[in-house]
Amino acid sequence: xxxxxxxxxxxxxxxxxxxxxxxxxxxxxxxxxxxxxxxxxxxxxxxxxxxxxxxxxxxxxxxxxxxxxxxxxxxxxxxxxxxxxxxxxxxxxxxxxxxxxxxxxxxxxxxxxxxxxxxxxxxxxxxxxxxxxxxxxxxxxxxxxxxxxxxx
Numbered sequence: 001x002x003x004x005x006x007x008x009x010x011x012x013x014x015x016x017x018x019x020x021x022x023x024x025x026x027x028x029x030x031x032x033x034x035x036x037x038x039x040x041x042x043x044x045x046x047x048x049x050x051x052x053x054x055x056x057x058x059x060x061x062x063x064x065x066x067x068x069x070x071x072x073x074x075x076x077x078x079x080x081x082x083x084x085x086x087x088x089x090x091x092x093x094x095x096x097x098x099x100x101x102x103x104x105x106x107x108x109x110x111x112x113x114x115x116x117x118x119x120x121x122x123x124x125x126x127x128x129x130x131x132x133x134x135x136x137x138x139x140x141x142x143x144x145x146x147x148x149x150x151x152x
Contacts, residue, residue, distance in 0.1 A: 001046045001055075009055050010039055016056075016116045017063045023111045024067040024104060034070055038063040060126045064108070098148040106141035109134050 017038060021031040042059050049058050099107060109127065112118045120138070124131045 001049060001052060005052065005055075006043065006046060010042070010059070013056055013059060017060065019111060019115050020060060020063055020108070021067050023107050024064065025071060026100065030067075030070060034063065034067045037066045037070075041066065054125075057122055057126045060112075061128070064127070094149065095145075098145050101148060102141055102144055106137050106144060109137045110141040110145075113138055 014035070017035055018031055021034045021038075022028075025031055025034060038059065042062050045062070049055060099110070102110070109123050112123045112126065113120070118126070120131055120134050123129075124134045127134065129137075
């Protein structure tokens with residue numbers, strides 16, 4: 001993989017990686033740190049990617065692992081009240097709050113599917129889950145969202 005391909009793909013996927021990171025960390029500053037670490041790790045490990053067509057899935061997995069390790073390493077995360085407004089305001093604040101209330105294991109597949117347009121198979125590969133588990137989690141996430149939105 002050459003430098004031009006890497007830079008082009010990272011720039012093309014930066015929005016998607018940010019949304020994935022935000023769904024885990026829920027903090028703009030932490031997301032920025034995670035994206036920098038993701039880019040560095042991906043560049044250092046670029047030789048491990050066997051086929052360039054899987055770059056998006058591969059770098060998403062690196063991003064998810066980076067975010068989870070940042071969170072578990074005890075880095076301070078801010079409460080929802082302390083988080084500055086995202087640069088692009090959500091279309092529906094009620095939906096954004098309901099989505100943020102979902103547990104990560106339900107929220108992440110939903111974000112990858114509907115925000116990033118990944119197929120269930122791509123999500124299963126990225127999250128290293130069986131396809132049936134991905135389907136079930138997306139189904140449960142939609143059910144929880146409906147319940148949360150109907151309650152308001």
